[in-house]
Amino acid sequence: LQLVESGGGLVQPGGSLRLSCTAFDFTLNNFVLGWFRQAPGKGREAVSCISSRGGNTNYGDSVKGRFTISRDNFENMVYLQMDSLKPDDTAVYYCAAKLKVAVDCSDRDYDYEEWGQGTQVTVSS
Numbered sequence: 001l002q003l004v005e006s007g008g009g010l011v012q013p014g015g016s017l018r019l020s021c022t023a024f025d026f027t028l029n030n031f032v033l034g035w036f037r038q039a040p041g042k043g044r045e046a047v048s049c050i051s052s053r054g055g056n057t058n059y060g061d062s063v064k065g066r067f068t069i070s071r072d073n074f075e076n077m078v079y080l081q082m083d084s085l086k087p088d089d090t091a092v093y094y095c096a097a098k099l100k101v102a103v104d105c106s107d108r109d110y111d112y113e114e115w116g117q118g119t120q121v122t123v124s125s
Contacts (some may be wrong), residue, residue, distance in 0.1 A: 008119030021095030049105035
């Protein structure tokens with residue numbers, strides 16, 4: 001099972017990026033999905049998660065109102081739209097999946113079974 005993230009890069013403060021994550025060899029329909037990030041010297045932080053059918057989402061306090069998670073089960077994709085980016089958003093961003101059909105989602109990293117390799121997001125002028 002493989003998750004692959006894309007869309008990271010260098011952006012100026014106040015700018016936007018959209019991260020994408022897709023799965024190879026399995027479909028995401030029955031998975032709860034999450035985005036996590038880890039900045040240098042810091043622990044892994046929950047960014048956002050989305051239920052298996054997309055009806056419920058959660059966001060970390062630091063990104064509420066700026067980031068939006070979405071999924072397209074037909075295209076087998078999950079996205080993280082990041083707006084009004086700040087230097088504190090600089091981190092490696094990881095996509096994660098948990099095999100579970102659920103109306104809610106988890107912000108606990110240990111709940112997730114599959115992880116991508118991460119994509120670097122750098123916010124700097």
